Amino acid sequence: MKRAAQVETLRRVVSTRLPTRWGTFQTIGFERKLSNGSARVETALAIVMGDVTQGTPLLRIHSQCFTSEVLGSLRCDCREQLEIAMSAIAEEGRGLVIYEHQEGRGIGLMAKLRAYALQDKGFDTVEANHALGFASDYRDFTLPAAILRDFGISRVRLLSNNPQKARVLSDAGIEVVAQVPCEATPNEHSLGYLRTKKEKLGHALTLKHLVLFRVISWIVGLLQEEHDPLNHTNKHEITFWTNKRKKITKRLRSSSSLRVSRMQFKSCEADA
């Protein structure tokens, strides 16, 4: 968690319609000035559907992930989680996503890429953050809590697997009536990362598709091996036929060039 900063006023900067593939949301831009030695401005979006001041709306607190949301990276589950949340809210016709600009659990894009480089060498996501001098999770969730208060929302159903988010909201006086799972299907690139989130950060992940994923990978691997033209079974056969084709091509070329030279000889004979 970040060091507590002296907080100044939260301000609504803009509000505009946002048609999406899940439906039309109202997007409200917020900013908050912080001063802890040097003045800093935090920004976040509230992406809202329906009347969220009534009942207990669905809420997703989502941290920006440029790599998955823009570049389509498969190293994490962020993009899928955002899509699950938008879809669930649209299905109910009511709820909100608070989208924070906290790339890489708050460490920023460059540091996140440096953490990825360490993970390429065998560190897990938590070890990589520590090696770079950051906490496992460098975010605080006080801005979403302030935004919820601004809306007059005091009770939510939280779309998250992260128990830390529920704790921070409760501490800020927002009652988390239910924590609704927001679990993406793992892939071969995200599996280690998700396992670390479950085991070291306590995220409520079932990884229930893991067994199915492994079985499918195993079957796909078998099928690829069977149809791989360079596997051991076919390798000698292919070499044999490649050599055979080369010999035939060579023979055809030499016979056709002989035929051409004979024709040229005849034609020279006729000219003479």
Ligand SMILES: [Zn+2]
């Ligand atoms: Zn991500």
